[in-house]
Amino acid sequence: MSLRPDVTQALAEWIVNCDLEAIPAEVQKEGVRTFVNWLGCAVGGARHETADHALAAVTRFAGEPTSTVLGRGERLDALHAALLNGITSHVLDYDDTHLKTIIHPAGPVASALLAVAETRPVSGRDFLNALIVGVEVECRIGNSVYPDHYDRGWHITGTAGVFGAAAAVGRLLGLTVQQMAWALGIAATQSSGLREMFGTMCKSLHPGRAAQNGALAAFLAEANFDSSERAIEAPRGFANVMSDKQDYNEILGGLGETWEAGLNSYKPFACGIVIHPTIDGCIQLREELGDDVAKIARVDLVAHPLVLELTGKTEPKTGLEGKFSVFHSAAAALLRGDGSPTAFTDEAVNAPELIAMRRKVEVVTDKACHEAAVTITVTLDDGRVIEKHVERAIGSRERPLSDEQLNAKFRGQAALVIGEAASDELLEQAWRLAEMTRVGDLAAASLPR
Amino acid sequence: MSLRPDVTQALAEWIVNCDLEAIPAEVQKEGVRTFVNWLGCAVGGARHETADHALAAVTRFAGEPTSTVLGRGERLDALHAALLNGITSHVLDYDDTHLKTIIHPAGPVASALLAVAETRPVSGRDFLNALIVGVEVECRIGNSVYPDHYDRGWHITGTAGVFGAAAAVGRLLGLTVQQMAWALGIAATQSSGLREMFGTMCKSLHPGRAAQNGALAAFLAEANFDSSERAIEAPRGFANVMSDKQDYNEILGGLGETWEAGLNSYKPFACGIVIHPTIDGCIQLREELGDDVAKIARVDLVAHPLVLELTGKTEPKTGLEGKFSVFHSAAAALLRGDGSPTAFTDEAVNAPELIAMRRKVEVVTDKACHEAAVTITVTLDDGRVIEKHVERAIGSRERPLSDEQLNAKFRGQAALVIGEAASDELLEQAWRLAEMTRVGDLAAASLPR
Incomplete structure (x- = not known):
């Protein structure tokens, strides 16, 4: 199959012309699940100190307060609200994952969309359409450069996410194809985010800035601020500058036929996806061991x-x-059966019994072991040895979270921040996304009661 | 000489502790010249359509109107004013150049500083101090990765400039060493800007965003938003991810003893520095040829x-x-003797006599020819041949613009925008930078009368 060489232009055309009717029902369903999961995470992370520090810095620069910091209630201009919601949705490392690239797709895209949707009438169908298109764009651009791009040290959720936010907001603004190509270009030239930041507040700054910068790209393009129209594929464009691999077939091949947005997954545990098999296995071992956990x-x-x-x-x-x-x-999974946000508090990390347990853990690496697999061998002090092999962790595409499990995850974090009643009501509204006449109204329903 | 391995930390310490007394008089003088040149460019570019489009997009998101779009008068929050002034100071390609890296140093740094200085009392001495430190930081970081980083396709004014803005604004805010290291980290993880954007409005977006994002980095760090403290040198930090070359001696070697900020140069012509020898030589040829120019x-x-x-x-x-x-x-230099902004209007580029002349120009490249040199051979229609070799163009370190030439350049662009009286008054104030008690007052003097 021979594809068009003008990758950015072809992608822009598709973004502008892909209407909801052209998106398969199961992909639409996954889009709603993506939204529900994102909203729970944004509310769940709302009170994190990372958001407090960010707000302390940026509130003085915020413009007309049209848009809501979800789960808190501060109102900021749409770009700053996109920043904050992008931060909170990712700060617990509990969000969603496009497993082929380890992109966390919703943070950059949905955070930008909802903040902008608070400034104008946006129907649920248009919102869902833009969300799916944005996720598709960022994941396909991610595929085109992964893994080289990620291996080089780029935090791909930030670097690819900015394209998704630009595409999604660009659809809400009704950009022309020309403007959409510019929006992708303005996104490309802001693409950033280093993996060195993992373990600091800057990690969740990345999806926040991707949301904010992608939305800015769309608004600049709407104002006819021009850009390269070959920003993805040009010799000094995104893919060549930021990666050794450039596979444009990953962007244009099967566009509108096969859907990366239908492959999103949702974290059952509040941490990096590579430890999920370990946590899954350790929780299973804890259940099997019962009181013998104390003998490890x-x-x-x-x-x-x-x-x-x-x-x-x-x-x-x-x-x-x-x-x-x-x-x-x-250690937290073995001793507390916990992989939720409460397993990753300062308290938990400094609890003496967890420190003692984590020092008993040894890791041997094996390239032949699949990234999604782990073998755990527990030796008890009476000499017994129990082995557990996890081939695919819960939350993977092979063992996806059910809608009920998504609901439990949503309630488990959102209720802690806004209370059970508000959390239940918000959750119910979120599932009805596609029926809404004005999606921006959802933001008000996210506030604590 | 063995330097500290903790590059980011050592640099942060220097930034916080480098007071004006420690900066040699000639470097301070160059700092004032840097400021004067930048101010003239920001005012000179103020009415460019790039600024119109940017303002049309961002004004709705701007916060408390503390800071001025120079030469125009719109007031925005400090971060957005930094963006706009960074754009206008670069949009005519007439600004300053650190010749070792082709960084245009003042755009990111001075644009951020003046916008922030409008929000609080900042003396001329403190401003000059922060400006010189900011320029020093961005040029040294640029040196550490140039030329590989630039060759890969990064627009180094954006990618290195964000560090300069963070350092400079960080000084105004009185950051601790710890916070300054975070500010450098937050800058690093926003570092961006592709050379593919050259020839589009996004080229001047780069220093604008560098100013805005660097200032944001400083404000986030002030609010204790944390970051990596090894963002420059870590395996997945700025230098390793964005360049094949990492020479940290360029950052820490002779820090506070030799001064990149003392090596700034100022463009005599409103375009990329690599064509300056050609324009210089063609203007000389035009003067020598007189009426015979018509016979080329x-x-x-x-x-x-x-x-x-x-x-x-x-x-x-x-x-x-x-x-x-x-x-x-x-063509413009030969026919009009012009290398100023008026040579690069849509009118000039489409003028039939200039189109005819440019089609007579042939270029042969020679790696042995120095980047700052050119040999021009003009053949007349009567068969005469005149050759001109330019070894170093005017504006280079060997033939720097005098203060008088800087004044003429300032007036030649600023007077067109704000009128002669205002331009002269602003210029006079700018030279007295170090004596001012409140630098922010300068912004009001930049408005049209």
């Missing part, structure tokens, strides 16, 4: 090298660092 | 390959594209 003498993991590369912190000091410690994660 | 049959240039790589547009259609055409630039 050592824990041996055999995992893909990426597990140690991304989550190799042996002595985390903060909850945030705990998310980057397979050692702590295994 | 062909023009042959021998120049470094970078000249065609950066400015090889044979048939530019807009004034902006004309800046990236050595052919048009030579």
Whole structure:
């Protein structure tokens, strides 16, 4: 199959012309699940200190207060609200994952969309349409450069996410094809976010800035602020500058026929996806061991090298660092059966019994081990040895969260921030996204009662 | 000499502790010249359509109107004013150049500083101090990765400029060393800007966003929004992710002893620095030829390959594209003796006599030819041949603009926008920068009368 060489232009045409009727029902369904999961995470992370610090810095610069910091109620201009909601939706590392690229798709796209939707009438159908198109764009652009781009050190949720936000907001604004190509260009030239930031507040700054900068790109293009029209594929464009791999077939091949947006997954645990098999397995072991958990003498993991590369912190000091410690994660799962946000608080990371347990964990890496798999061997102090192999963790495409599990995840975090009644009501509204006449109204329903 | 391995930390310490007394008088003098030149450019570019489009997009998102769009008078929050002034100061391609890296240093740094200085009392001495430190930081970081980083396709004024803005604004805010290291980290993770954007409005978006994003980094750090403290040198930090070359000696070697900020130069012509020798030589030829200019049959240039790589547009259609055409630039210099902003209007680029002349220009590249040199051979229709070799163009470190030439350049562009009286008064105030008690007052003096 021969594809068009003008990748940016062809993508812009598709973005502008892809209406909801052309999106298969199951992809639409996944789009609603993506939205529900994102909203729960944004509310769930609303009270995190990362959001407090960001608000303390930016509130003085915020413009007309049209848009809501979800779960809190501060009102900011749409770009700053996009920033804040992008931060909170990711800050617990509990959001969604496009498994082929480890992009967390909704943070950049939905955060931008809802903040802008509060400034104008946007129907649920138009919102869902823009959300799915935005997710599709960022995941396809991610596919075109993954894994080289990620291996080089780029946090792909930020670098690809900005394109998704630009495409999605560009649809809400009704950009022409020409303007949409510019929006992609303005997004490309703002693409940023370093993996060095993992374990700091800047990690969740990335989806926040991607949402804010992508929305800005769309508004600039709407005002005919021009840009390269070959920003993705040009010799000094995004793909060549930021990656050794450029596979444009991943962007244009099967566009509108096969759907990356239908492959989104939702984290059952509040940390990097590479530790999920370990947590899943350790929770299963805890259930099998019962009181014998107290007898654990050592824990041996055999995992893909990426597990140690991304989550190799042996002595985390903060909850945030705990998310980057397979050692702590295994300990919290074994001793508390917990992989939710409460497993990654400063308290949990510094609890003496968890520190003692994490020091019993040893990791051996094996390239032959699939990234989504792990083998856990627990040795008890009476000499017994129990082994658990996890091939695919819960939350993976093979074992996706059911709608009921998504509901439980939503309630489990949102109710802590806004109360049970508000959380239940918001959840119910979120599932009815496609029927709404004005999606911006949802933001008001996210506030604490 | 063995330098500290903790590059970011050492740099943060220096930024916080480098007071004006420690800066040599000649570097301070160059800092004032940098400021004067920047201010003239920001006012000179104020009415450019790029600024109109940007304002049309962002005004609705602007917060408390504390800060001024220079030369125009719209008031925006400090971050948006930094964006606009960063755009206008660069949009005519007439600003300053750190010749070792082709960074245009003042745009990101001074634009951020003045916008923030309008929000609080900042003395001229503190402003000058922060400006010099900011320029020093961005140029040293640029040196550490140049030329690989630039060759890869990064617009270094954007990618390095964001560090300069963060450092400079960080000084105004009185950040601690810890916060300054975070500010550099938050800057690093926003570093962006593709060379693919050259010839579009996004080129001047880069220094604008660098100013805005660097200032944001400083404000976030002030609010204790944390970041990596090794953002420059870490394996997945700025230098490793965005360049094949990492020479940290360029950052820490001789810090506070040798001064990149003392090496700034100021463009005599309103376009990319690589065409300056050509314009300089063509203007000299025009003066020598007199009426015989009408007899030019062909023009042959021998120049470094970078000249065609950066400015090889044979048939530019807009004034902006004309800046990236050595052919048009030579024609305007030969026929009009002009390398100022008026040589790069849509009118000039489409003038039939200039089109005819540019089509007579041929370029042969020669790697042995220095980037700052050119050999121009003019053949007249009577067969005469005149050759001109330019070794160093006016505006280079070897032939710097005098203060008087800087004044003429300032007046030549600012008077067109705000009138002669206002321009003269603003210029006089700008030279007295170091004596001012409240630098923010300068912004009001930049408005049209």
